[in-house]
Amino acid sequence: MSTVPTRFQTVARIGDVTEGAGIPVEVEGRAIALIMDNGQYYAIDDHCPHQGAPLCDGMVGEKTVTCTWHGWRFSLEDGRWLDSPRIRIGTYPVRVEGDEIQVAVN
Numbered sequence: 402m403s404t405v406p407t408r409f410q411t412v413a414r415i416g417d418v419t420e421g422a423g424i425p426v427e428v429e430g431r432a433i434a435l436i437m438d439n440g441q442y443y444a445i446d447d448h449c450p451h452q453g454a455p456l457c458d459g460m461v462g463e464k465t466v467t468c469t470w471h472g473w474r475f476s477l478e479d480g481r482w483l484d485s486p487r488i489r490i491g492t493y494p495v496r497v498e499g500d501e502i503q504v505a506v507n
């Protein structure tokens with residue numbers, strides 16, 4: 402039995418993302434918001450499921466990002482829309498290797 406290895410790719414370096422903010426990155430053609438909250442990095446889909454706003458520009462705090470367009474809030478940990486469990490966006494593992502921030506999408 403074989404498993405698909407998780408492939409981490411470097412998307413940014415330490416200092417590229419500042420506390421309480423995000424930047425847009427792309428991993429294997431997927432638009433991802435790389436966000437730092439309380440010293441922790443998170444990677445989530447950079448596309449609000451409401452009307453498509455970039456979540457990398459959202460307001461960050463308490464392990465959530467709030468979309469700047471109409472205020473939908475998402476968990477940075479598991480991508481849940483916090484006002485209703487019926488919508489969930491993608492979240493991805495992040496690791497730091499030296500000064501490189503790496504994200505895996507599979």
Ligand code: FES
Pocket residue numbers: 449450451452453454468469470471472473
């Ligand atoms: S586009 Fe994000 S809340 Fe409307």
